[in-house]
Ligand SMILES: [Cu+2]
């Protein structure tokens with residue numbers, strides 16, 4: 323009897339862990355006219371005690387800092403343009419980056435790509451849970467991101483270079 327109780331407790335703990343800390347792996351592709359170009363790896367998204375942990379496992383990207391956001395529509399076609407703007411359920415129409423309580427909910431910490439074209443450094447997006455971003459798109463831009471609309475709109479990342487769809 324005692325053994326059964328211990329096993330039941332263990333099982334319930336595992337189940338609740340799964341419920342509270344959801345996780346998904348998003349395959350990423352370079353964008354082209356049809357949406358899906360060359361595969362460049364994936365990004366793992368994990369719910370955590372303070373937001374979503376983003377763990378990239380990416381290759382074949384230009385080295386340096388890249389603007390990185392959740393875009394509204396789950397569609398990477400037309401060189402990423404079909405994904406629409408930054409996820410913004412509050413209609414803030416403001417690009418403030420991931421560390422302000424106002425502005426686009428989809429603004430993520432910049433993606434850092436090393437000199438060999440790989441990105442593996444995990445970052446934390448503190449403002450949402452995985453359930454809030456399911457069914458939208460992850461987008462990587464050619465340029466960086468200064469978490470502001472000045473001097474350039476949307477952090478100045480410019481062209482969209484890679485995209486993936488978040489499907490839990
Ligand atoms: Cu973007």
Ligand SMILES: [Zn+2]
Pocket residue numbers: 391408416417418419426428429476
């Ligand atoms: Zn934004």
